[in-house]
Amino acid sequence: MALVRAYLPIGIIVRKSPGVTRWAKWSWRVVAVLPGAGPADWRELRRDGDAVEYHAATLNLDLWSSDTEAYLVGLSAKIPSLIVVMREVPNSASGMPFEPVIVTASPYEGQDYLDSGDGLIESVPMPLGLIGWVRDFVQEHHVEEVFIKRKRDKKRMDLVEDGKGDARVRQLSDVYRAPRSTPTESGGAL
Template identity: 60%
Template sequence: MRKAPVSLPLGIVIRRTPSVNRWVPFAWQAVAVLPGAAQADWQVLREEGEAVEFHAATVPLELWHTDTEAYLATLSARVPSIGVVMRETEDPDAEHPYEILLATASAYEFQDYADSGEELLELVPMPEGLVAFLRDFVQAHHEEEIFVKRRRDKKRIDLMEDGRGDARISQLSDVFRAPRTGRPH
C-alpha cells in the first residue's frame, strides 16, 4: 500500500526588478520560500525603489517516503534549495506573467522539469527550519537500497557469423558485400 505524502504549505516569494533588456520591462525571480504560509495571490510584501517582492502563491511541498534518495541529493548540495517551477501565463499583457506550478525538495524532479525547457526554474535556498524538517523526514523514512549486480544470461553471443548483421533481421545476402555496378564483368 502506498503511503500518502507529507504535505507542507510553502509560500513562494517572487521579486520583480526593472529589466536591463529594452524589450522586456521587468525581470522576475523566485527569491524565497515561506514554510507554513497562508494562501496568497500576488500579495505585495515589500517595495524597495523599483523592486517589488510578492507573495505570489502558496503551493504544497509534498514529501514522499519513496523519494528520500532525491532529498538526500538536495540536502548534500552546497546550499540546500527548493526548486520552484513557474510557467508563463497565457496573457502576455498580464500584470503578473507567471503562475507557480510546483515547489519541490527533490533534486531529481526538478531536473525532470529542466529537461523540458518549457518552464522557468529557480532554486531558492531553504530556510534552516525547512532543512531540519527535510532532514528529519529523510532520517525517519530512508531505506538504503542494496545494490544487486545484474547477472548475464547464458546465451552464447560468440556464435554470430561475421558479415551477416543482426540475426533477427532477415537478409538475402551478405550485408557487407560490394554493390553491383551494372556493368558486365
C-alpha cells in the same frame, strides 16, 4: 511498507525588477520561500524603486517516503535548495505573466522540469528550519536499498544473424561487401 506523505505550505516569493536588455522589459525571479505561509495571490510585500517583491502563491511541499534518496541528495548539496516551477500564463486574471505550479525538495524531480524547459524553474535556498524538517522526515522513513548487480546470462547472442541486411531485398552477394563504383562514376566509358 506503506507510502507515507508529509506536507507543509510554502509561500513563494517572486521579485520583479527592470530588465537589462531592450528585449525584456521585466526580469522575474523566485528569490525566497516562506515555510508555513498562509494563502496569497500576488500580494505585494516590498517595493524598492522599480523592483517589487510579491508573495505569489502558497503551495504544498510534499515529501514522500518513496523519494527519500532524492531528498538526501538535495540535503547533501553545498546549499540545500527547493525547486520552484512557474508556468507562463499569457492572459492571467491577476495580470502577472507567471503562475507558481509546484515546489519540490527532490533535485531529481527538479531536473525533470529543467529538461522540459517549460516555464521558469528556480532553485531557492532552504531556510534552516525547513532543512531540519526534511532531514527529520528522511531519517524517519529512509530505507537503504541494497545494490544488486545484474548478472549476464550465458546465452551467446552473436551466433544468430537475424536483422543482418533487409530480407525483402534480394542480394546476389554478401550484405557487408564494399560498394562497387560504376564505370560512369570512375570516369570510364559504359
